[in-house]
Amino acid sequence: MYGVWTPEQVRAAEEPVLARTPDGALMRRAARGVAQVALGELERRTGGVSGRRVVVLAGAGNNGGDGLWAGYELRRRGVAVTAVLLSPDRAHPAGLAALRRQKGRVLLRVESGVLAIERADLVLDAVVGTGARGGLRPEAAALADAAATAGVPVLAVDTPSGVDPLTGVPGEDSVQAAATVTFGARKPVHVLAAPRCGPVTLVDIGIGPELPPPPVRVLEAADVGARWPVPGPGDDKYTQGVVGVAAGSATYPGAAVLASGAAALSTSGMVRYAGSAADEVRAAWPEIVATDTVGEAGRVQAWVVGPGLGTDDAGARTLGDVLDAGLPVLADADAVTLLGTHAELRERARNAPVLITPHAGEFARVAELTDDRVASAQRAAADLGVTVLLKGNATIVAAPDGRTLVHPAGSAWLATAGSGDVLSGVAGALLAAGLDPWWAGGCAAFVHARAADIGAGAADGPGSPVPASFVQQALPRAIREVREAVR
Numbered sequence: 495m496y497g498v499w500t501p502e503q504v505r506a507a508e509e510p511v512l513a514r515t516p517d518g519a520l521m522r523r524a525a526r527g528v529a530q531v532a533l534g535e536l537e538r539r540t541g542g543v544s545g546r547r548v549v550v551l552a553g554a555g556n557n558g559g560d561g562l563w564a565g566y567e568l569r570r571r572g573v574a575v576t577a578v579l580l581s582p583d584r585a586h587p588a589g590l591a592a593l594r595r596q597k598g599r600v601l602l603r604v605e606s607g608v609l610a611i612e613r614a615d616l617v618l619d620a621v622v623g624t625g626a627r628g629g630l631r632p633e634a635a636a637l638a639d640a641a642a643t644a645g646v647p648v649l650a651v652d653t654p655s656g657v658d659p660l661t662g663v664p665g666e667d668s669v670q671a672a673a674t675v676t677f678g679a680r681k682p683v684h685v686l687a688a689p690r691c692g693p694v695t696l697v698d699i700g701i702g703p704e705l706p707p708p709p710v711r712v713l714e715a716a717d718v719g720a721r722w723p724v725p726g727p728g729d730d731k732y733t734q735g736v737v738g739v740a741a742g743s744a745t746y747p748g749a750a751v752l753a754s755g756a757a758a759l760s761t762s763g764m765v766r767y768a769g770s771a772a773d774e775v776r777a778a779w780p781e782i783v784a785t786d787t788v789g790e791a792g793r794v795q796a797w798v799v800g801p802g803l804g805t806d807d808a809g810a811r812t813l814g815d816v817l818d819a820g821l822p823v824l825a826d827a828d829a830v831t832l833l834g835t836h837a838e839l840r841e842r843a844r845n846a847p848v849l850i851t852p853h854a855g856e857f858a859r860v861a862e863l864t865d866d867r868v869a870s871a872q873r874a875a876a877d878l879g880v881t882v883l884l885k886g887n888a889t890i891v892a893a894p895d896g897r898t899l900v901h902p903a904g905s906a907w908l909a910t911a912g913s914g915d916v917l918s919g920v921a922g923a924l925l926a927a928g929l930d931p932w933w934a935g936g937c938a939a940f941v942h943a944r945a946a947d948i949g950a951g952a953a954d955g956p957g958s959p960v961p962a963s964f965v966q967q968a969l970p971r972a973i974r975e976v977r978e979a980v981r
């Protein structure tokens with residue numbers, strides 16, 4: 495598990511360190527980190543460093559300063575460095591002087607910058623960092639565009655410029671980085687817009703002890719593997735937590751098959767299914783005990799409710815029944831919509847161990863969704879009194895007590911019909927096994943995304959589209975992987 499801090503928190507943590515270290519020391523440390531990663535990229539991509547060409551896009555603030563000082567370090571290693579100053583009269587004075595001392599080339603015009611970029615091996619994006627407001631301005635946009643068109647990789651200094659460091663939302667023009675070097679702490683953009691950043695290297699600049707507890711956490715394979723429920727010698731099919739799935743309808747039996755099958759693959763023990771797709775579920779999964787109604791289902795330790803449920807009175811009654819059972823509940827899809835339309839159901843869900851798993855559209859039916867998806871999920875969790883898993887390329891899980899995690903998907907293969915049904919089955923099985931809703935949501939999101947990559951073949955190559963059934967079938971391998979990660 496690692497933490498993510500807001501730009502504001504990072505700035506506050508830097509202050510005491512800046513006060514007790516010599517002028518410029520922190521920036522020099524940051525710049526050395528950038529130079530080291532840049533040298534690695536040059537070596538890896540071109541087989542050497544000396545004489546290779548690097549263009550630094552240097553903005554007006556300290557981010558530009560980092561870039562200029564990194565240019566200075568690269569010059570000392572024999573790299574041909576050209577800096578393009580986006581605000582020549584506000585360029586970081588010490589960084590600029592240092593680069594000039596080392597005979598770095600300095601350009602003031604965008605047109606000459608574009609020509610330099612076309613011949614470069616690597617571009618350093620030091621336009622803006624944590625002080626960014628909005629997308630790239632036209633000059634920076636033209637330079638970023640030149641790098642993209644020429645296929646020159648961009649190494650982002652701290653954050654890819656033009657992408658909001660707090661929300662990860664890209665402005666109209668923004669940098670697509672091949673890799674990112676950040677300082678002191680990872681920021682939300684690195685996990686909310688991971689595909690924009692590429693691999694992120696964290697450089698220690700000594701602010702760690704000054705940081706508060708992280709407001710957002712990211713789970714790693716070993717965290718998930720350590721919590722994955724597996725049977726012990728004393729267990730039988732009942733003791734591991736039986737999950738009930740109230741999903742699917744005559745019109746949408748597939749949701750029931752995907753959700754209950756995913757539950758059966760996620761934990762050992764037993765899955766019960768209750769609903770109008772009992773025949774289809776039995777046919778696909780003979781080990782699942784299927785009945786027509788929640789009332790007939792027998793004892794369970796948690797309910798999954800919603801996928802393919804329908805939003806009519808019968809759906810509302812089913813949701814009410816499972817909420818009244820006093821057990822942990824995973825409410826997805828139609829169940830989320832029903833929570834949006836039925837205030838009394840929201841009241842019954844409040845303060846119960848409930849995990850809701852909306853996509854953006856469903857989320858907007860129960861709470862306000864802004865560009866700040868993390869804050870939106872946190873507010874919704876606090877207001878509704880349930881744990882909220884907001885789906886997206888980066889999945890957010892926020893508990894009513896404020897605990898928040900982000901899971902950046904490795905790819906976008908999960909954007910396929912039925913993948914949410916699979917997630918609900920996994921998370922419901924984990925609830926039944928005793929994980930609290932926050933952990934159940936986080937562990938399920940992790941394994942679900944990994945199963946998509948495995949199903950898509952993206953683990954060993956560029957991959958290909960993966961239907962939800964294949965995601966479901968890849969769950970066992972994804973679970974084995976997280977368990978293997980536990981040392």
Ligand SMILES: NC(=O)C1=CN([C@@H]2O[C@H](COP(=O)(O)OP(=O)(O)OC[C@H]3O[C@@H](n4cnc5c(N)ncnc54)[C@H](O)[C@@H]3O)[C@@H](O)[C@H]2O)[C@@H](O)CC1
Pocket residue numbers: 508512520521524553554555556557558560621622623624625626627628629630631634651652653656677699
């Ligand atoms: N404070 C410190 O001690 C340290 C800061 N560091 C660096 O400093 C950065 C933060 O520096 P600053 O607070 O000076 O802020 P930035 O350098 O991120 O940006 C602020 C400047 O960029 C301009 N700007 C804002 N949005 C823009 C846009 N969309 N397009 C073009 N220009 C825009 C602003 O007018 C301002 O002059 C960090 O990201 C990091 O790279 C590191 O050197 C580590 C130490």
Ligand SMILES: [K+]
Pocket residue numbers: 557619620621622623650651652653654655
């Ligand atoms: K940057």
